[in-house]
Amino acid sequence: MFVAIGGMIGSPPYGTLLSSHCSGPLAQNSGRQPYVDASGATWYGMFTTWQELANGTGGSFWQSLGDNTQDTFSACWYPFGFYLQYDSGNNYTNWTGCGSSGTFGPTSYYFNYIQADGNGGTYNNSGGSDIYPAGYIIYQSGDSNCCKIYYDGSGGYYEYNLCGG
Amino acid sequence: MLKNTLKQIVLPVGWNALINEEKKTALVIGEYKYVSEANTALTLFTKPSEAELLAAIPAGYTAVYPPKPVASKA
Numbered sequence: 001m002f003v004a005i006g007g008m009i010g011s012p013p014y015g016t017l018l019s020s021h022c023s024g025p026l027a028q029n030s031g032r033q034p035y036v037d038a039s040g041a042t043w044y045g046m047f048t049t050w051q052e053l054a055n056g057t058g059g060s061f062w063q064s065l066g067d068n069t070q071d072t073f074s075a076c077w078y079p080f081g082f083y084l085q086y087d088s089g090n091n092y093t094n095w096t097g098c099g100s101s102g103t104f105g106p107t108s109y110y111f112n113y114i115q116a117d118g119n120g121g122t123y124n125n126s127g128g129s130d131i132y133p134a135g136y137i138i139y140q141s142g143d144s145n146c147c148k149i150y151y152d153g154s155g156g157y158y159e160y161n162l163c164g165g
Numbered sequence: 166m167l168k169n170t171l172k173q174i175v176l177p178v179g180w181n182a183l184i185n186e187e188k189k190t191a192l193v194i195g196e197y198k199y200v201s202e203a204n205t206a207l208t209l210f211t212k213p214s215e216a217e218l219l220a221a222i223p224a225g226y227t228a229v230y231p232p233k234p235v236a237s238k239a
Contacts (some may be wrong), residue, residue, distance in 0.1 A: 157203065
């Protein structure tokens with residue numbers, strides 16, 4: 001038999017912890033929210049720990065213990081493939097020589113991603129590729145093109161001058 | 166590719182090559198009769214002759230030459 005103190009059954013006081021969840025993509029609607037990863041993709045779920053607290057009048061509300069960018073508990077993580085870093089772009093080569101100067105390229109592109117592994121950790125995915133081969137002529141001038149600027153195949157360049165110094 | 170840190174270097178008179186440690190290549194950039202410059206992350210290698218240059222390329226490295234320009238008909 002349950003006897004309420006004070007003679008009445010009250011609702012749990014405001015702030016009483018009712019439940020705690022980190023449900024990932026399967027989160028129930030009450031705690032589910034959009035998370036935008038570093039690539040701009042939107043994921044839905046509860047990827048930080050959420051608590052359901054009593055509102056003092058018989059209902060409840062949810063609050064996040066995380067800041068939506070950092071997990072607060074090891075049991076709560078981003079889903080597999082969630083981008084924590086999304087860095088990519090092109091490289092160009094600025095050159096000076098043969099009495100001229102300019103910008104050549106893009107000479108290569110790169111990417112450097114950090115993604116969640118779905119188990120509380122992360123993995124790196126980085127790389128890139130050269131676009132022009134070593135020895136590609138960037139610029140030439142002078143009599144019979146006696147001065148040339150070559151791409152070195154690795155982001156730099158070199159001058160080859162047979163014009164007489 | 167991540168951007169390499171480039172250095173301004175002088176290309177002396179003689180036969181020059183640029184060593185790419187990542188790709189294990191020696192880019193033979195030719196015989197220099199006048200001093201020139203390069204801005205590169207590669208390592209310079211210089212010898213008086215082509216034969217000496219090729220002989221000095223470290224084991225495991227492949228000598229590569231810039232593609233020859235295609236001659237145009239007048």
